[in-house]
Amino acid sequence: MDHLFAKEKGRLGQYLKLLSAKSIYQLPDNLDSAVEYVASYKLEDGEWYMIRDFSNRDFFLEILKNPINSCDFPTIESDAVENLEYICSYQNQNEFYFQRIFKSRVLRKHRIIDFSKEMKIHETGEGIIINSVPDAVYVRSADTLYFQKLETISPIFKGIEKLYREATKEEVENFLSKKFIRLTGDYDASKVGKANRHRLAMANDTLRSLNKDQKGKLFKYTNQYYPGLEYDGKSFSIGSEEDLKNLLFGIEQRYYTTPVTKEKRVANSVKTIE
Numbered sequence: 296m297d298h299l300f301a302k303e304k305g306r307l308g309q310y311l312k313l314l315s316a317k318s319i320y321q322l323p324d325n326l327d328s329a330v331e332y333v334a335s336y337k338l339e340d341g342e343w344y345m346i347r348d349f350s351n352r353d354f355f356l357e358i359l360k361n362p363i364n365s366c367d368f369p370t371i372e373s374d375a376v377e378n379l380e381y382i383c384s385y386q387n388q389n390e391f392y393f394q395r396i397f398k399s400r401v402l403r404k405h406r407i408i409d410f411s412k413e414m415k416i417h418e419t420g421e422g423i424i425i426n427s428v429p430d431a432v433y434v435r436s437a438d439t440l441y442f443q444k445l446e447t448i449s450p451i452f453k454g455i456e457k458l459y460r461e462a463t464k465e466e467v468e469n470f471l472s473k474k475f476i477r478l479t480g481d482y483d484a485s486k487v488g489k490a491n492r493h494r495l496a497m498a499n500d501t502l503r504s505l506n507k508d509q510k511g512k513l514f515k516y517t518n519q520y521y522p523g524l525e526y527d528g529k530s531f532s533i534g535s536e537e538d539l540k541n542l543l544f545g546i547e548q549r550y551y552t553t554p555v556t557k558e559k560r561v562a563n564s565v566k567t568i569e
Contacts, residue, residue, distance in 0.1 A: 297386045298365045300358070301396075302451075304380045305553070305560075310358055311371035311379075319384040320392040320429050326441055332458060338443060346458075349433060349440045354454040358383065359391060359433055376401060376421050378554055381451050384429075389436050392429040393451055400424040446497055446547075450562060461492040462499065470495055471533070475514060476542075479534035488536055494543040501546055517545025520559055 299313040329345040330336060338344065349355060363385050384392040402422040409415050431442040431451065442448050449456040462470065467484040470476070487495070502510065518526040524541050525532035533539050544550065549562040 296365070297384070298363060298368075300368060300383045300385070301371060301375075301379045302381050302383065303375070304378050304551070308378075308380065310368050310383070311375065312365055312368040313371055313382070315365055318386050319382075319425060320386070320432075322390060322432065322434075323428070323441070326432070326434075329439075329441055332445070343441045343443055344445070346440045346442075348438055350438050352455075354452040356452065359435070363388075373421075376423065379423075381430075382423065382425075389434060391433040391435070393431040393433075393448065394426055394429050395447060395451065396423055400426070446500065449497075456493060456497060459493050459497050461489065462487075462496040466499060467492060467495060470499060475510075475530050477527075477530040477532050479532050482534045482538075486536065487539065491536055491539050491543065494540065494547070498543045498546040513546060513548070516548070516550070517542060520550035521545060 296316055297318050298315045299317060299319055300310045301313055302308055302310050323343065325341060326343055326345070329343040330338075332344040332346050346352065350359070379396050381393055381395045386392065400423055402419060402424060404418065404420055406416055406418050409417060430444070431440060431448045433440045440452075445455065445459055464484065467487050471478060471484055471487075505513065514526070514531075517524070517531075521541050521544075524538060524545075531538070531542050533542060544561060550559065551562055552559050
């Protein structure tokens with residue numbers, strides 16, 4: 296039987312049962328032409344990356360390891376939508392479909408004018424907009440994960456960002472010379488380590504997709520969550536690998552506040568920000 300689950304935010308968040316006996320997605324018909332993930336390769340429209348032998352990867356999910364029995368999962372509460380990270384649809388006893396839950400995909404209670412048949416006004420409840428195409432598909436029989444954007448699925452598959460390419464020396468130097476960065480001490484491009492080069496390559500792609508206003512909001516958000524990273528309203532003071540890592544986490548919007556205890560945390564870990 297098919298089942299739809301939702302994963303709560305946070306490392307300790309559990310999977311909750313949404314509904315059963317309902318197929319949400321269709322398996323894309325072009326997965327046979329998927330290409331092995333290589334960060335330097337840019338997909339054509341409609342193409343998919345794939346990662347074979349996925350069950351042997353460090354970022355393989357626990358829910359993918361065992362047979363699915365919906366009785367093992369608690370049923371979701373109606374007010375839980377704000378604390379959900381992604382949905383997972385288990386279909387045909389073989390396929391797992393994943394979709395991130397962005398704020399833009401969460402519906403609030405509101406009234407709409409319905410143009411579908413006869414024009415009328417009706418109220419809608421809270422809900423999640425389901426995309427026509429999932430963010431990722433895992434096919435158990437093939438032990439293969441399919442996806443189109445690594446940066447989209449990295450909060451689902453913790454650690455998968457390690458596959459992302461490293462920024463080149465020139466890209467690191469260009470990034471550190473940007474107006475929103477102020478280098479201090481003897482820190483420079485030569486001291487940027489492997490982990491930060493991976494993060495920097497992803498952050499570069501993120502920044503290219505944002506306009507000036509969005510970048511300004513992103514920098515204010517980073518300063519709000521990590522005030523220990525000196526910011527004068529124009530640039531961040533970067534004098535160490537830790538400083539750069541914290542800035543890159545901000546650009547990737549990894550900081551969040553727990554809804555109950557109001558703790559500020561870094562996504563993908565349980566580290567509390569003082």
